[in-house]
């Protein structure tokens with residue numbers, strides 16, 4: 199019998215409506231049980247699970263896609279985990295369907311986690327007015343400005359609740375090695391991967407990014423996000439900016455273990471939204487090692503670019519997670 203039907207029968211999986219603050223505390227123990235498996239799909243000899251759970255951090259349901267490689271399914275050897283943070287406008291589906299990560303992850307024995315890009319289904323004024331702010335555009339930080347700060351807490355969600363929910367799941371947790379986790383992402387998700395890696399050095403073994411927004415306090419996307427989500431605006435935004443974090447001396451971990459790919463035909467790069475050169479410059483300025491930035495002629499910002507290099511990002515993570 200499949201996991202899906204087992205879970206349904208046990209009634210562990212009912213999607214819970216949006217939580218209120220008064221219910222949040224008493225709900226915590228239930229949450230860990232409440233990963234609902236919406237679909238179980240066989241792919242590359244592994245399993246892709248489409249999941250949802252009620253989040254106590256965002257007070258909304260949150261979707262996650264999870265790929266378990268065949269090595270973990272057959273040998274019950276827990277797989278190391280690569281978390282992929284998506285870009286503006288994305289849900290977990292975009293990269294799952296066209297990022298082409300699963301092929302190499304299956305071969306190497308790496309699990310993949312695709313979280314969502316923001317809380318959804320709220321009624322915050324302005325949340326859907328533009329594609330680069332609000333829903334699907336969280337910038338992976340904990341907002342401090344009204345009206346966002348109640349729900350837009352994606353830094354806490356990604357670094358704390360997401361792993362807790364997955365690793366403590368009785369059905370899926372045993373497939374995952376909670377001690378071996380790396381992080382990657384694209385564009386806004388590349389910004390998320392870099393900044394969460396720098397801020398949570400105990401949680402991730404390596405980082406990589408495709409076309410990341412590397413210096414958001416200095417580009418239009420980041421300026422708009424930080425002025426909207428943060429009470430302290432751009433000054434506070436420095437705490438969520440990879441270049442500024444490195445400049446502050448936050449990195450204590452030796453070699454950076456960071457890989458960044460950028461396409462020279464990427465219009466967002468050409469228009470100054472990404473600024474990877476500033477990342478290279480600050481790494482040099484701080485005397486750090488272990489950042490590789492590659493510029494690929496002709497590639498744009500799309501998943502055609504990402505899919506061309508996703509196998510190498512899986513290998514980068516696998517190397518630092520002890521699989522290669």
Ligand SMILES: N[C@@H](CCC(=O)N[C@@H](CSC=O)C(=O)NCC(=O)O)C(=O)O
Nearest residue numbers: 285286287288292329384385386387501
């Ligand atoms: N809607 C926009 C384009 C938005 C876009 O390119 N989003 C990228 C991420 S950009 C940085 O975070 C993306 O990954 N989109 C999803 C996809 O499947 O391509 C416009 O119209 O210009």
